[in-house]
Amino acid sequence: MDNSQQERILILGVGNVLLRDEGVGVRIIRELEARFDFAPNVRLVDGGVLGLSLMGTMMEAEQVIVVDAVRGGDEPGTLYRFNWEAKPEHIQYKDTLHQIDLMETMGTLPLVGTPPKVTVLGVEYEDIDNWGLELTPKVEKAVEPLLALVLQELAGLGWPARPKDNPLEVRNVFGGPGQDS
Numbered sequence: 018m019d020n021s022q023q024e025r026i027l028i029l030g031v032g033n034v035l036l037r038d039e040g041v042g043v044r045i046i047r048e049l050e051a052r053f054d055f056a057p058n059v060r061l062v063d064g065g066v067l068g069l070s071l072m073g074t075m076m077e078a079e080q081v082i083v084v085d086a087v088r089g090g091d092e093p094g095t096l097y098r099f100n101w102e103a104k105p106e107h108i109q110y111k112d113t114l115h116q117i118d119l120m121e122t123m124g125t126l127p128l129v130g131t132p133p134k135v136t137v138l139g140v141e142y143e144d145i146d147n148w149g150l151e152l153t154p155k156v157e158k159a160v161e162p163l164l165a166l167v168l169q170e171l172a173g174l175g176w177p178a179r180p181k182d183n184p185l186e187v188r189n190v191f192g193g194p195g196q197d198s
Contacts, residue, residue, distance in 0.1 A: 023058035024174070025058050025078045026058060026059045026060070026079070026082070026171065026176060027060050027074065027077070028046065028060070028061045028084065029042075029046075029074075030046035030061075030063055030064060031064040031084070032066070032086055033065070033145075034150065036144075036145050036146070036147070036148065037142075037143075037148075037150075037151065037152060037156075038140075038142035038145050038153055038156045039086050039142065040152070041084070041086045041142070041152060041156055041159075042083070042084040043065060044152065044160060045084045045160070045163055045167060047063075049167065051184055051185035051186065051187050052184040053168070053178035053179060054180075055178050056176045058176065059176050068119060068121065068122055072129065075133060075135075076126065076132070076133070079133050079134065082136050082138060082170055083101075083135060083138070084139070084167060085139050086140055086142035087139035087142070093143035093156060094155035094158055096138070096139070096166055097138070097139040098138050098139075098166065098170070099137055100135065100137075102135075104137070136170060138167055138170060143155055143156055
Protein backbone atom coordinates (compact mmCIF):
# COMPACT_ATOMS: atom_id res chain seq x y z
CA MET A 18 0.00 0.00 0.00
CA ASP A 19 1.47 3.38 -0.93
CA ASN A 20 1.33 6.39 1.40
CA SER A 21 -1.58 7.96 -0.49
CA GLN A 22 -3.81 4.97 0.40
CA GLN A 23 -2.85 4.70 4.06
CA GLU A 24 -5.43 5.76 6.60
CA ARG A 25 -4.48 9.13 8.02
CA ILE A 26 -4.36 9.15 11.81
CA LEU A 27 -4.20 12.26 13.98
CA ILE A 28 -3.18 12.18 17.63
CA LEU A 29 -4.45 15.47 19.02
CA GLY A 30 -3.46 16.67 22.49
CA VAL A 31 -5.65 19.51 23.72
CA GLY A 32 -5.74 21.70 26.80
CA ASN A 33 -4.43 24.82 28.46
CA VAL A 34 -0.93 24.20 29.79
CA LEU A 35 -1.24 27.16 32.17
CA LEU A 36 -4.00 25.50 34.21
CA ARG A 37 -2.27 22.50 35.80
CA ASP A 38 -4.05 19.24 34.84
CA GLU A 39 -5.76 20.96 31.92
CA GLY A 40 -2.45 20.64 30.03
CA VAL A 41 -2.16 16.85 30.24
CA GLY A 42 -3.12 16.33 26.57
CA VAL A 43 -0.32 18.62 25.42
CA ARG A 44 2.09 16.87 27.80
CA ILE A 45 1.25 13.51 26.22
CA ILE A 46 1.99 14.89 22.73
CA ARG A 47 5.39 16.15 23.96
CA GLU A 48 6.17 12.75 25.49
CA LEU A 49 5.22 10.95 22.27
CA GLU A 50 7.34 13.28 20.13
CA ALA A 51 10.33 12.88 22.42
CA ARG A 52 10.23 9.12 22.86
CA PHE A 53 8.71 7.53 19.76
CA ASP A 54 8.85 7.45 15.98
CA PHE A 55 5.65 7.09 13.97
CA ALA A 56 4.61 5.92 10.52
CA PRO A 57 4.31 8.73 7.94
CA ASN A 58 0.50 8.54 8.04
CA VAL A 59 0.42 9.31 11.79
CA ARG A 60 0.46 12.99 12.72
CA LEU A 61 0.87 14.41 16.23
CA VAL A 62 -0.59 17.84 16.92
CA ASP A 63 -0.47 20.06 19.97
CA GLY A 64 -3.99 21.49 19.69
CA GLY A 65 -3.71 23.60 22.82
CA VAL A 66 -6.92 25.61 23.09
CA LEU A 67 -7.45 26.17 19.36
CA GLY A 68 -11.00 24.78 19.25
CA LEU A 69 -12.68 25.53 15.91
CA SER A 70 -9.28 26.28 14.36
CA LEU A 71 -8.58 22.55 14.53
CA MET A 72 -11.45 21.64 12.22
CA GLY A 73 -9.33 21.58 9.05
CA THR A 74 -6.62 19.52 10.73
CA MET A 75 -9.18 17.03 12.01
CA MET A 76 -10.94 16.74 8.65
CA GLU A 77 -7.65 15.68 7.02
CA ALA A 78 -7.71 12.45 9.07
CA GLU A 79 -9.87 9.34 8.99
CA GLN A 80 -9.07 8.52 12.63
CA VAL A 81 -8.53 11.06 15.41
CA ILE A 82 -7.29 10.21 18.88
CA VAL A 83 -7.99 13.14 21.22
CA VAL A 84 -6.00 13.21 24.46
CA ASP A 85 -7.42 15.47 27.15
CA ALA A 86 -8.35 16.01 30.78
CA VAL A 87 -11.99 15.12 31.40
CA ARG A 88 -14.48 15.00 34.25
CA GLY A 89 -16.12 11.64 34.71
CA GLY A 90 -16.76 11.81 38.44
CA ASP A 91 -14.13 9.25 39.38
CA GLU A 92 -10.90 9.58 41.36
CA PRO A 93 -8.35 12.00 39.83
CA GLY A 94 -5.95 10.03 37.65
CA THR A 95 -8.65 7.62 36.40
CA LEU A 96 -8.25 6.88 32.70
CA TYR A 97 -11.10 6.94 30.19
CA ARG A 98 -11.52 5.69 26.63
CA PHE A 99 -14.65 6.41 24.64
CA ASN A 100 -15.82 7.09 21.12
CA TRP A 101 -16.96 10.68 20.75
CA GLU A 102 -20.26 9.64 19.13
CA ALA A 103 -21.07 7.31 22.03
CA LYS A 104 -19.74 9.56 24.81
CA PRO A 105 -21.04 8.30 28.16
CA GLU A 106 -23.51 10.66 29.79
CA HIS A 107 -21.45 10.93 32.98
CA ILE A 108 -18.49 12.42 31.07
CA GLN A 109 -18.62 16.19 31.34
CA TYR A 110 -17.05 18.27 28.60
CA LYS A 111 -18.15 21.74 29.64
CA ASP A 112 -15.80 22.72 32.43
CA THR A 113 -13.39 24.87 30.43
CA LEU A 114 -13.54 27.17 27.44
CA HIS A 115 -11.43 24.85 25.29
CA GLN A 116 -13.73 21.94 26.02
CA ILE A 117 -16.73 23.98 24.91
CA ASP A 118 -14.78 24.85 21.75
CA LEU A 119 -13.96 21.16 21.23
CA MET A 120 -17.64 20.27 21.56
CA GLU A 121 -18.55 22.93 18.98
CA THR A 122 -15.80 21.69 16.67
CA MET A 123 -17.02 18.10 16.93
CA GLY A 124 -20.59 19.23 16.26
CA THR A 125 -19.52 21.22 13.21
CA LEU A 126 -17.39 18.53 11.52
CA PRO A 127 -20.37 16.72 9.90
CA LEU A 128 -21.47 20.01 8.33
CA VAL A 129 -18.27 20.34 6.29
CA GLY A 130 -17.86 16.74 5.11
CA THR A 131 -17.43 13.21 6.32
CA PRO A 132 -16.07 13.52 9.84
CA PRO A 133 -13.27 11.30 11.11
CA LYS A 134 -13.84 8.61 13.68
CA VAL A 135 -12.89 10.21 17.01
CA THR A 136 -11.71 8.34 20.08
CA VAL A 137 -11.09 10.26 23.28
CA LEU A 138 -8.44 9.09 25.71
CA GLY A 139 -8.66 11.09 28.86
CA VAL A 140 -7.69 11.32 32.47
CA GLU A 141 -9.82 12.54 35.35
CA TYR A 142 -8.32 15.83 36.43
CA GLU A 143 -7.92 17.18 39.93
CA ASP A 144 -7.16 20.86 39.36
CA ILE A 145 -7.90 22.93 36.26
CA ASP A 146 -8.83 26.12 38.12
CA ASN A 147 -5.46 27.24 39.46
CA TRP A 148 -2.51 28.62 37.53
CA GLY A 149 0.49 26.34 37.29
CA LEU A 150 2.60 24.43 34.80
CA GLU A 151 2.83 21.27 36.91
CA LEU A 152 0.31 18.46 36.83
CA THR A 153 -1.13 17.44 40.19
CA PRO A 154 0.56 14.33 41.66
CA LYS A 155 -2.37 12.00 40.82
CA VAL A 156 -2.52 13.15 37.20
CA GLU A 157 1.29 13.10 36.91
CA LYS A 158 1.17 9.48 38.08
CA ALA A 159 -1.35 8.76 35.27
CA VAL A 160 0.92 10.13 32.50
CA GLU A 161 2.69 6.81 31.80
CA PRO A 162 -0.52 4.73 31.80
CA LEU A 163 -2.21 7.34 29.55
CA LEU A 164 0.79 7.29 27.23
CA ALA A 165 0.54 3.48 27.11
CA LEU A 166 -3.18 3.76 26.31
CA VAL A 167 -2.44 6.08 23.37
CA LEU A 168 0.22 3.67 22.07
CA GLN A 169 -2.18 0.74 22.48
CA GLU A 170 -4.89 2.60 20.56
CA LEU A 171 -2.48 3.37 17.74
CA ALA A 172 -1.24 -0.23 17.61
CA GLY A 173 -4.88 -1.37 17.49
CA LEU A 174 -5.28 0.71 14.34
CA GLY A 175 -2.35 -1.19 12.84
CA TRP A 176 0.29 1.53 13.19
CA PRO A 177 2.41 0.86 16.27
CA ALA A 178 4.94 3.47 17.34
CA ARG A 179 8.62 2.58 17.57
CA PRO A 180 10.67 3.67 20.58
CA LYS A 181 13.44 6.08 19.58
CA ASP A 182 17.01 4.86 19.91
CA ASN A 183 17.88 8.10 21.71
CA PRO A 184 14.74 9.34 23.43
CA LEU A 185 14.63 12.86 24.74
CA GLU A 186 13.44 14.03 28.13
CA VAL A 187 10.40 16.28 28.25
CA ARG A 188 11.40 19.11 30.54
CA ASN A 189 8.28 21.23 30.21
CA VAL A 190 5.30 21.78 27.96
CA PHE A 191 6.70 25.02 26.55
CA GLY A 192 10.19 23.95 25.53
CA GLY A 193 9.07 20.50 24.48
CA PRO A 194 11.72 17.82 24.26
CA GLY A 195 15.21 18.63 25.47
CA GLN A 196 18.38 16.59 25.70
CA ASP A 197 18.83 14.54 28.86
CA SER A 198 21.15 16.27 31.28
